[in-house]
Every structure is written in structure tokens, then in C-alpha cells.
Amino acid sequence: MTELATEETTLNLNSCIRIGSIISSNSHLDYVVEVLKDRDCDRPPELHEREFGQPVFIKKDVNGTKHAIMGVIYDSKLVDPDQGRTGPRLAQDDQERFTPGYIEERTTLVGVALLGTAVITDDQSITDPTHQMPRWTLEIDDTVYHCPDEMILSFHTVDEQLQLAYLDRLVEIAGDLGAEIAMTVIDRLRRLLAEDDPNQRVLNVVEQNVQWQAHEQRGMI
Amino acid sequence: MSGQPTIVGTVAGPGDDPNEFVFITPAEKPIKTGEFITYSVSVDGDDRSVFARVTNRELIRGLPEGYLADPAVSPDTVATTLGVPTEDTELYRLTATVIGYYNTEMTTFANPRQLPAPGTPLSIAPDRQLETILPNLGCETDNMDVTELDGVAHIGWLLNRSPKATNIHLPIEEFASTHLAILASTGSGKSFTASVLVEEMMRSSSRASLLVFDPHGEYTTLADMQGHEMFQGEDGYEPDVVYYDSERLRVRISELNLGDVMAVLDNPSNRMQERLSTGWRSMQQQDSRTWDINDLIDRMEQLYGEDDASVGALEWRLRRSIGENDLFHPEDNVPLGEIVGPGQCTVLQMDTLDRRNQQLITTVLLRRLYRERLNDVRERDTAIEYPIFSLFEEGHRFAPASGDALSLGIMRTITSEGRKFGFGLGIISQRPSKIDQDVLSQCGTQISMQIQNPNDQDAIEKSVEAAGEDIFRELPGLTPGQAIVSGDAMNTPALIQVRDRRTRHGAESLSVVEKWHDAYEQQQREPTHSETADFGGGESTGMQNLN
Numbered sequence: 188m189t190e191l192a193t194e195e196t197t198l199n200l201n202s203c204i205r206i207g208s209i210i211s212s213n214s215h216l217d218y219v220v221e222v223l224k225d226r227d228c229d230r231p232p233e234l235h236e237r238e239f240g241q242p243v244f245i246k247k248d249v250n251g252t253k254h255a256i257m258g259v260i261y262d263s264k265l266v267d268p269d270q271g272r273t274g275p276r277l278a279q280d281d282q283e284r285f286t287p288g289y290i291e292e293r294t295t296l297v298g299v300a301l302l303g304t305a306v307i308t309d310d311q312s313i314t315d316p317t318h319q320m321p322r323w324t325l326e327i328d329d330t331v332y333h334c335p336d337e338m339i340l341s342f343h344t345v346d347e348q349l350q351l352a353y354l355d356r357l358v359e360i361a362g363d364l365g366a367e368i369a370m371t372v373i374d375r376l377r378r379l380l381a382e383d384d385p386n387q388r389v390l391n392v393v394e395q396n397v398q399w400q401a402h403e404q405r406g407m408i
Numbered sequence: 409m410s411g412q413p414t415i416v417g418t419v420a421g422p423g424d425d426p427n428e429f430v431f432i433t434p435a436e437k438p439i440k441t442g443e444f445i446t447y448s449v450s451v452d453g454d455d456r457s458v459f460a461r462v463t464n465r466e467l468i469r470g471l472p473e474g475y476l477a478d479p480a481v482s483p484d485t486v487a488t489t490l491g492v493p494t495e496d497t498e499l500y501r502l503t504a505t506v507i508g509y510y511n512t513e514m515t516t517f518a519n520p521r522q523l524p525a526p527g528t529p530l531s532i533a534p535d536r537q538l539e540t541i542l543p544n545l546g547c548e549t550d551n552m553d554v555t556e557l558d559g560v561a562h563i564g565w566l567l568n569r570s571p572k573a574t575n576i577h578l579p580i581e582e583f584a585s586t587h588l589a590i591l592a593s594t595g596s597g598k599s600f601t602a603s604v605l606v607e608e609m610m611r612s613s614s615r616a617s618l619l620v621f622d623p624h625g626e627y628t629t630l631a632d633m634q635g636h637e638m639f640q641g642e643d644g645y646e647p648d649v650v651y652y653d654s655e656r657l658r659v660r661i662s663e664l665n666l667g668d669v670m671a672v673l674d675n676p677s678n679r680m681q682e683r684l685s686t687g688w689r690s691m692q693q694q695d696s697r698t699w700d701i702n703d704l705i706d707r708m709e710q711l712y713g714e715d716d717a718s719v720g721a722l723e724w725r726l727r728r729s730i731g732e733n734d735l736f737h738p739e740d741n742v743p744l745g746e747i748v749g750p751g752q753c754t755v756l757q758m759d760t761l762d763r764r765n766q767q768l769i770t771t772v773l774l775r776r777l778y779r780e781r782l783n784d785v786r787e788r789d790t791a792i793e794y795p796i797f798s799l800f801e802e803g804h805r806f807a808p809a810s811g812d813a814l815s816l817g818i819m820r821t822i823t824s825e826g827r828k829f830g831f832g833l834g835i836i837s838q839r840p841s842k843i844d845q846d847v848l849s850q851c852g853t854q855i856s857m858q859i860q861n862p863n864d865q866d867a868i869e870k871s872v873e874a875a876g877e878d879i880f881r882e883l884p885g886l887t888p889g890q891a892i893v894s895g896d897a898m899n900t901p902a903l904i905q906v907r908d909r910r911t912r913h914g915a916e917s918l919s920v921v922e923k924w925h926d927a928y929e930q931q932q933r934e935p936t937h938s939e940t941a942d943f944g945g946g947e948s949t950g951m952q953n954l955n
């Protein structure tokens with residue numbers, strides 16, 4: 188994995204694996220995605236390709252410019268319509284988010300939190316990443332793609348300096364799993380970076396902070 | 409000079425103490441604790457500039473400490489990674505204590521009895537204004553060129569500002585009449601500071617009459633003042649620096665009083681004391697002031713008979729303690745007219761005298777000087793018709809808390825009464841806790857420098873009125889040459905940097921390594937010592953030397 192950091196691999200957004208499509212949202216930054224099944228396509232995502240902490244993106248044309256809206260899988264839910272009488276409401280009463288409409292067959296849903304955006308270049312890679320909150324709304328049925336490693340790295344790098352500016356927002360959205368999603372993202376980045384990359388140490392500090400805060404919030408410290 | 413003062417902060421609200429308020433400043437306006445700030449307030453319809461001293465500073469907004477977890481990663485890098493702004497994000501909350509506004513009629517600070525309202529803008533107090541109002545110069549304005557005043561001593565400048573930005577001029581009148589204490593650990597700059605004050609007092613504009621009791625020979629370089637143009641007056645004035653070494657320090661026996669003699673004698677019995685006191689009194693009543701121990705013993709033998717055992721024992725003791733001590737002389741006495749004089753600084757070099765003799769000569773001299781000052785004020789004949797100021801190094805030796813010094817009595821008298829008679833003392837000491845409390849608390853002006861010992865800090869706390877102020881928390885951390893000046897000479901205490909000397913500093917500590925080097929080179933140049941020994945016939949084993 189580490190060689191990705193140095194080797195120039197060609198990223199082609201057109202060949203990215205599809206993970207699923209949006210079926211609803213809980214908020215501007217929090218979407219529910221139905222994962223593709225065997226029946227839906229030739230190459231449904233494998234389990235590790237839609238795991239907790241997997242970065243994803245959605246393509247959007249905005250005012251003539253192609254953008255990648257970046258997100259990350261931070262939650263999942265299984266739905267079995269037979270278990271309920273009129274179809275399930277997925278959310279518990281105290282949990283507003285993650286509430287899809289009616290679903291007719293057994294389905295895996297994943298929650299996707301938006302992280303930021305980047306511009307898609309003509310040669311199908313990305314540029315100008317920003318971790319600011321995306322301003323544009325996604326649509327039902329928008330396709331959600333698996334984000335390849337090169338893209339993950341490039342989204343997280345500005346002027347050679349590691350960027351994780353969305354982290355506090357992500358932790359907010361992920362709620363109970365906030366610290367875990369932050370840690371998983373950090374871990375993934377750590378594996379993508381060369382071992383002697385100075386950003387490794389920055390990641391350590393960030394991770395410590397996240398962990399500490401989580402323990403504090405959970406009353407461990 | 410400066411136009412509108414720049415606003416550096418904004419009042420947030422009252423603080424814990426009734427005289428305290430809290431204000432907020434952004435990071436780019438760094439204000440140190442101890443800084444003087446000012447704001448405008450309306451007192452009885454007049455707009456007044458109120459001054460306050462910053463006593464505390466804390467960061468209320470800044471990067472989390474967790475960002476500092478790895479010393480190799482700068483917190484700014486972590487912040488940038490996390491998208492946290494890093495520039496000018498810090499906010500400081502500062503606490504300030506109101507000093508007051510300068511009342512030009514009372515020529516001191518008056519408390520406005522109201523705190524600034526939240527939102528009141530604060531600015532840094534202008535240098536010139538502080539120069540006018542911090543010391544007790546009696547200015548009837550709050551903004552003038554104080555260097556034009558007569559009788560001021562430029563001691564240094566405010567430590568919190570750039571060097572020489574806000575100069576502090578002490579009123580010589582104040583500290584010279586109500587006494588001065590310079591207290592600090594060894595090496596903090598006591599002698600240096602005292603010398604700076606001596607320089608100032610000897611300038612043409614003051615022409616003081618100074619007497620330095622110098623037990624360590626630290627004031628030998630004051631003679632540099634002679635011939636130095638800074639000290640010359642337009643009328644041809646030049647300070648007269650006189651050195652009096654121990655050879656010339658003599659006490660005429662008749663100047664001793666009974667208590668002095670008792671103190672120098674070894675453990676006299678009650679009967680001896682009684683014999684001596686009668687004999688001594690009788691000698692004091694005669695006209696001649698130039699008698700010696702033989703005369704005294706003759707007198708006691710007349711009174712008690714030649715075979716009186718107590719007189720015999722006294723004779724032995726008197727000869728040993730007084731007769732054989734070069735300090736005492738039947739006739740010679742330090743002529744007061746030679747050691748004091750306007751425009752004269754006399755250094756009494758006592759470094760070759762033992763402690764007892766230092767105390768004796770000091771006691772007798774102080775008593776004589778005090779008598780003359782008393783006579784002057786009471787309009788009797790006197791040898792000294794002008795005020796005098798005496799500096800004491802090792803002040804705790806002459807006025808010890810243990811009470812164990814002849815000189816303590818006269819020191820107490822002068823510190824409590826001297827101000828009426830124009831006799832001021834400057835007490836210098838590295839052990840404030842060992843100075844007599846009465847003496848120390850009578851020193852109206854205090855210069856406190858770095859001091860670590862908790863007992864000594866306590867002593868300062870007890871005797872220095874202003875010691876409760878926050879500024880005194882700085883004491884342990886001061887470096888040589890930094891001082892807090894408080895008391896009569898100041899309207900409010902200030903932390904200063906003492907200025908450099910115009911004369912050289914004569915109290916440098918011995919450079920041990922340098923001395924070793926020199927001694928070694930010296931030896932190399934005289935090779936006789938290191939020549940290989942000639943063992944002659946080879947019989948010598950070297951062991952013989954041990955027998």
C-alpha cells in the first residue's frame with residue numbers, strides 16, 4: 188500500500204467501483220445509501236470495499252464543472268421487510284437519522300457522511316480538494332462510488348501538508364461512533380503514507396487528541 | 409510626541425478584589441504583567457486618566473494543549489491539518505489593579521472609587537507621564553520633563569518597557585531623609601545600585617554629604633567620579649571622594665561610653681562592673697578628653713586601693729581589650745570635619761578590621777555625628793551644619809535582629825529620630841531577616857532585588873509596607889540589576905532595571921579560574937620550584953620528610 192504514496196499511479200474515476208445509490212438523507216451532510224447487490228450489477232462491491240471507514244464519492248456537475256463530493260461510510264444497517272408488518276422504520280425513536288422509506292427486499296444500507304469536495308479533471312483525477320462543507324445537495328438515486336487510495340491521498344493533501352479539516356464535523360455526524368470513525372480514517376491514511384512521511388507524526392498527535400476526547404466524553408478519564 | 413495612544417484592550421468587568429478589573433487583549437497586543445495601562449473616567453465631572461497595573465495574564469483562547477503532544481510536530485501543523493485557524497487566534501484575559509488618577513494638588517495618586525465600565529478601551533500609559541507620576545517627585549502636573557528637576561536620582565527605567573524608555577528619577581530628599589533599605593541576595597546588585605545612587609547624589613545638582621561604611625572594600629572605584637565631566641558643575645564643582653583606611657580609623661578612648669567598654673571586656677564580674685563604672689564616670693567628668701587606660705587604672709586604684717583584686721582583674725582585661733587594640737587611642741580621633749562635607753563622599757574602608765572593631769568604630773562615629781546633627785538643629789555649636797547620609801554594607805551586622813551589636817542602639821535612634829535631624833541611613837543587606845525589625849521598618853524607601861530565602865522574603869513582607877502588592881511576587885525571579893522600588897520615594901512601587909554605573913564596579917567577585925591560571929603561569933616563569941629534585945647519594949627515600 189505504501190508505494191502508492193510515491194508511485195505515480197493513474198487514477199481514473201471512470202473505472203471506480205459503484206457501491207450503491209442514495210435513497211434518503213438525514214441532513215445536509217448525512218446520507219443513506221443502499222448497497223448494490225448481485226442482481227443489480229455485474230460487479231457489486233465486495234465486503235471490504237464498503238467497510239466502515241471506506242471513503243466514497245458522488246459525481247456532481249455544478250455550473251459546468253465536474254465535482255467529486257467526498258464522503259465516508261460511517262454506519263450500516265440491515266433491512267429485512269419480512270420482519271415488520273408494513274415495512275420497517277429503521278431508526279429507533281430516539282435516533283432521528285438513518286430513516287429510509289419502504290424497502291421491499293433484504294438490503295444493506297450504509298450511512299455516508301460528507302467530508303468535502305474536489306474538482307474532477309479532464310483526465311479523470313481530482314484537484315483542488317477542500318474540506319469545507321459541500322454546499323450542494325445530492326439527489327435520490329445518485330450513485331456512490333468507491334474511492335480509490337490515490338484519490339483518498341490526494342483529497343487529504345494540500346501543499347504536501349496533510350489535511351483532516353472535516354474531522355470535527357465527521358465526529359459530530361457519526362455520533363456514538365464518532366471516535367471510531369475518526370480513528371479508522373486516521374488508520375487508513377497512516378497506511379497510505381510512507382512510513383517515514385513526517386505527516387505520520389502529525390497523525391499520531393491527531394489520533395491521540397481524538398482518543399483522549401472520546402475517553403473523556405465517555406467518562407473513562 | 410506621541411499622538412493618540414493606541415488602544416490595546418477592552419475592559420470585560422470587575423475582578424475579584426474591589427480594586428481589580430479584568431480586560432481582554434488579542435494576541436498581537438502583547439502586554440506583560442507589571443505593565444501600566446490607563447483609561448479615562450469621569451470623576452466629579454472631570455475627565456481623569458486613571459492608571460492601573462497589570463497583575464496577571466492568562467490565555468483564554470488558544471490551541472489545545474493536546475496539539476503539543478509531540479515536540480517534533482508543531483502545534484500549528486496539527487492545527488492546519490485539522491483546519492483550525494492559527495493566526496491571531498489567541499485571546500488573553502488580564503487582570504489589573506487600579507492605582508488611581510494623579511491628583512495634581514496632593515501630588516499623589518487618588519483612588520477614583522469606581523472601576524472602569526465593561527467595554528472601556530485601555531491604552532498603554534505614556535512613558536513621560538509615568539516618569540512624572542510614578543516617583544514621589546511632587547509634580548503639580550502629570551506630564552513634565554523630570555530631568556529638569558533638581559535633587560533627583562536617575563536610578564534606571566521600567567523593566568517592562570524597552571531599555572531607557574521610561575526613566576525613573578527618585579527624589580533624593582525622600583530617601584535620604586527617611587532612610588533607605590537595599591535588600592537582596594548576594595550578587596543581585598545591591599552594591600551596584602547603591603553606587604548608582606551615590607553617583608546621583610554626588611552630581612553637581614545635589615552635592616550630598618555622604619559617608620559609606622564599607623566592610624568589604626567594595627567602593628574603591630567611586631574615585632572615578634573625580635575628573636568625570638558628568639559630575640562637574642558650571643561653578644567648578646567636583647565631588648571630593650575621600651578614602652579613610654583602617655590606619656586612620658581611630659577611636660579616642662574617652663569617646664567610649666560605659667556600655668561600649670563593658671561590651672569589649674571579657675565577661676566582667678559584677679564587682680568589676682561596679683568598680684569600672686565608678687572609675688569611668690569619674691574620668692568622664694574631668695576636663696581632659698585625652699586620657700588612656702593607665703589613667704583610668706590609676707583612678708580606680710585611688711578609689712579602691714592598690715591591692716583591690718577586682719581592679720587588678722580589670723586592669724588585665726582593659727589592657728588586653730583596649731590598650732592592645734590599635735583602634736583605640738588616647739588622643740587620636742577621626743576628625744568629623746574630615747569625613748563629612750557637602751560635595752564629599754567618604755568611604756570608610758573597614759575591610760582590615762575585625763567585626764567587633766567595625767562595630768566599635770561605627771558606634772562611636774555614629775554617636776558623634778548624631779550629636780553634631782542634634783546640636784545643629786537645636787542651634788548649638790556644631791561641626792556639621794548640613795544633613796548627612798550614611799550607607800551601610802552588611803547592615804545586619806550593625807543592626808542585627810539578635811540585638812548582639814554595640815551599634816544597634818544608635819542605629820535605632822537614628823532611624824527613628826534621624827529624619828528630624830537631617831541624618832539619613834541607607835541599610836544594605838543580603839539577610840533582611842537578620843536585621844533588627846525596628847531599624848528595617850523605619851527605612852521609608854526600599855529597593856528590593858532578587859531574594860530566594862523564605863525567611864528573608866518574610867522579613868521584607870513584614871517591614872515593607874507595599875510588600876502585599878502583586879509586584880512583590882516577582883522578587884524571586886529577578887536577575888542582577890533588576891529591582892522593585894517602593895516606599896516614600898515612590899507614589900506606587902515599580903519594577904525597574906537599575907542603570908549602568910558611570911564609575912567602574914569595584915565589587916566583582918574573584919575569578920577563581922583566572923587566578924589559578926595566573927598563578928600557574930607565574931610558577932612557570934620561576935622554574936626553580938619545579939626543577940627535579942637532587943637526590944644526592946641516593947640514600948634519601950623521601951620518607952624522611954614525614955618525620
Ligand SMILES: Nc1ncnc2c1ncn2[C@@H]1O[C@H](COP(=O)(O)OP(=O)(O)O)[C@@H](O)[C@H]1O
Nearest residue numbers: 594595596597598599600888889906907915916
Ligand atoms: N544595574 C546593573 N547593571 C549591570 N550589571 C549589574 C547591575 N547590577 C548588578 N550587576 C552585575 O551583578 C554583579 C553583582 O552586583 P553587586 O552589586 O556586586 O551585588 P551584591 O552587592 O548584591 O552582592 C555585578 O558585578 C554586576 O556585574
Ligand SMILES: [Mg+2]
Nearest residue numbers: 598599626915
Ligand atoms: Mg555587595
